[in-house]
Structure formats: structure tokens, C-alpha cells
Amino acid sequence: MESQTQSSSLPCSGRTVFITGGARRIGRLLSLAAAAAGADVIIHTNKSHALAVETQEEIQAMGHQAHILTADLSLQDQAVDLFSAANKFGPIDTLVNNAAIFEPVDVFSTTLEDWQRHMNINLTAPFLLSQAFARQLPVEAAGRIINILDWRALRPGRDHFPYTISKAGLAAMTEALAYKLAPRIQVNGLALGAILPPEGQKEEVDITRLVPAGRWALPAELQTVFTFLLTAPAYITGEIIHVDGGRHLA
16 A cells, blocks of 8 residues: 555656657666656567566566557658557557667768668657647647757757758757647657767767766766656746757857
8 A cells, every 4th residue: 555655646647658769778768767757658669679578577666557569660650550559558648759760970971761761760750659649639638748859959060960950850840849739738858968878889089078067977867857847847848958968068
């Protein structure tokens, strides 16, 4: 009885959060943060099923439900079907568009295939999922969309060209959706910086030299800001919060 009381007193108790790419790296941190706040979590993955199961088990150990869905967001039909599949687990009140690819190609080395792959996963899938989320949300209900961005989205540089453009599009969509979907649905974004080192990519320089805070983020710092957006007053919408140690200022 005591554990049930503690669970029901958490800020996201009784809510269901759907997180794309929620099994690994940033997505895993977000999934665990949502569960720690009391939410049940739907974890989307593509190829990281074993990690999804590990994340699911951690959430279940907290006393919350966790479900796993698999889809390749580079394929539009799978992105369209994904939300319908997620909705079968019960009403979803929060959508987190986190899944993304981050490939180190510049404007000259970017192929049309590179370009389209980044757009499909990083921008088109969030659009399709956000559209489906807004359509299914009951008229009397309130919802939230949180888009995971990058500091590059608001201050483009020379590197990661298609990734940067796709995230800039997602930043614009964050504001457009916030305007269109108000007042029922809050739409906000997190623009991330040096949270986790890029997987499988060798850093030529110590990027913390470019970060005014002088270090990588602590996972708990990201989770704290994410939990804030999960629970923020309904009057906050259309905001993009930088969690980058000031990197966008340098």
C-alpha cells in the first residue's frame, strides 16, 4: 500500500509517455526519467531490441508499465502505423520525438540518399507521429509533445549538414505546432549539446573546449530539464530550451 501511495504521488502518475528511440543513449535516459516521474512508458526501437528489453525491465522494477514497439522510421508506412500500434496500450498523453540519426557528412559529401534518410527519420517521422497524436487526443484532454533538437538547429555550423538541416526543420515545426495545437497540446523542444559522445565516431578535438560550461553534461541534468517539460505549466508552449552548457553562444 505504501509503494502504491508513493507512486500515485509522483507528478506523472497515471500518464503514458511514448518515446521514439527510447531504448538507448539519450532515449534511454528520457525513458527512465519519465518512469521515475511516475509515468508508464512506450519504448520505440528499430534495431536495439535487447537494449529495449533492459530499459523495459528497469522501468518495470520501478513499478510502472513499459511496452516495446519496433519500427523503421526511415520508412514512412512504418512511421504512420507506429502511433496506431502504440495507442493500443492505452491513451497516450505525451509524445517525445527523440529518434534521430547523426552522420558526419558535409554539404559536398552529402548524397541524395543521405539527405532523404535524415529527413525521413529526423523530420518526417516526427511530423507524422505528431499529426497522429493530435488527431487521436480526445477533445477534452490535454497533451504534450516534446521534440529533441540540437544546438546546431538554431546555430548551424559546417559539419553534419543533413542532420543540422533536419533538426532546424524540427525546431521550426516545434513552434508551428505549438501555435496550431494550442491550447490543448503543449509543444516544446530541448536543444542538446555535449550530452553523450557520438557513438562510433572519433572526435578530432576535445569539444568541451567549445562549451562555456567546460564539460560534458551530467545525465541527471538532461533528465531534470526533461521532467520539467513533462510537468511544466500549460502556459509554457513553443519554447526551445538549450541543454548545452552554453555551446550555442560560443
